[in-house]
Amino acid sequence: MISIQSLSFDMPGSTKSKRILNDINISIGKGECFGLVGESGSGKTSILKCLAGQFQGWEGAIAIQGKSLAETSLKERSNTMQMVFQDPYGALHPRHTIRKILNEPLAIKGLSDKSERILKALKDVGLDETFLPRYPHQLSGGQRQRVAIARAIILDPDIILLDEPTSALDVSVQAEILNLLTSLHRRHQLTYLMVSHDLGVIAHLCERVAVMKSGEIVEVVSRDDLVEGNVAHAYTKVLLQHALSRE
Numbered sequence: 220m221i222s223i224q225s226l227s228f229d230m231p232g233s234t235k236s237k238r239i240l241n242d243i244n245i246s247i248g249k250g251e252c253f254g255l256v257g258e259s260g261s262g263k264t265s266i267l268k269c270l271a272g273q274f275q276g277w278e279g280a281i282a283i284q285g286k287s288l289a290e291t292s293l294k295e296r297s298n299t300m301q302m303v304f305q306d307p308y309g310a311l312h313p314r315h316t317i318r319k320i321l322n323e324p325l326a327i328k329g330l331s332d333k334s335e336r337i338l339k340a341l342k343d344v345g346l347d348e349t350f351l352p353r354y355p356h357q358l359s360g361g362q363r364q365r366v367a368i369a370r371a372i373i374l375d376p377d378i379i380l381l382d383e384p385t386s387a388l389d390v391s392v393q394a395e396i397l398n399l400l401t402s403l404h405r406r407h408q409l410t411y412l413m414v415s416h417d418l419g420v421i422a423h424l425c426e427r428v429a430v431m432k433s434g435e436i437v438e439v440v441s442r443d444d445l446v447e448g449n450v451a452h453a454y455t456k457v458l459l460q461h462a463l464s465r466e
């Protein structure tokens with residue numbers, strides 16, 4: 220479904236460029252939920268940005284459903300792949316109603332059954348039509364993230380890129396959004412690539428996880444191995460110790 224081979228990316232700078240991804244290799248199967256963990260600045264979000272087309276000029280090969288990303292237009296890409304961000308407030312236009320926010324991707328595609336699709340997407344994320352005339356600031360953080368998820372699934376993509384989807388939310392709401400993501404994953408046969416710094420969140424949702432450090436993957440571990448502490452790399456052991464000490 221997603222194949223990333225020898226992905227490297229240099230961030231252009233005013234005097235010299237800085238390597239932020241180095242020789243990344245990941246292969247994700249259809250319907251799999253794959254996690255990316257690692258310290259801040261290790262390059263997790265940058266991988267999502269290369270996939271989503273926000274970073275250009277990377278080296279290597281990325282293929283989605285066997286098709287090279289370099290030969291895929293942004294429009295085609297948005298049919299297949301959508302992204303959900305950490306901060307749902309920043310991701311939703313503050314002066315657009317929920318109806319307008321959800322209508323936008325449908326209007327771009329010129330679809331005719333818009334109202335039907337909007338109601339279905341709202342229902343899929345546990346909201347109803349009473350939310351349609353409201354503005355993002357009238358919603359709670361969890362409700363805003365539900366709207367952002369509804370917008371991501373409204374065009375029936377195969378892949379969702381999730382960038383810390385629960386970390387801006389209150390602890391009590393985090394579990395609700397995680398459960399929603401789990402049920403959507405199952406019901407829509409979605410493939411997830413999810414960034415998180417929280418090993419608990421990763422263990423809840425992901426079957427496998429790549430551990431990143433300084434722009435490189437140090438190891439890929441299964442959920443079972445992660446939960447049992449059966450990891451090889453010293454850096455992963457440190458991450459696990461930090462996670463346990465926070466519990």
Ligand SMILES: Nc1ncnc2c1ncn2[C@@H]1O[C@H](COP(=O)(O)OP(=O)(O)OP(=O)(O)O)[C@@H](O)[C@H]1O
Pocket residue numbers: 230239257258259260261262263264265266416
């Ligand atoms: N737009 C940008 N301009 C300059 N440098 C950037 C930009 N985006 C990312 N970087 C740099 O690239 C490196 C990787 O950043 P990235 O956001 O991918 O890390 P991350 O692992 O997702 O971190 P975090 O958990 O803090 O989001 C960092 O050193 C960061 O400073």
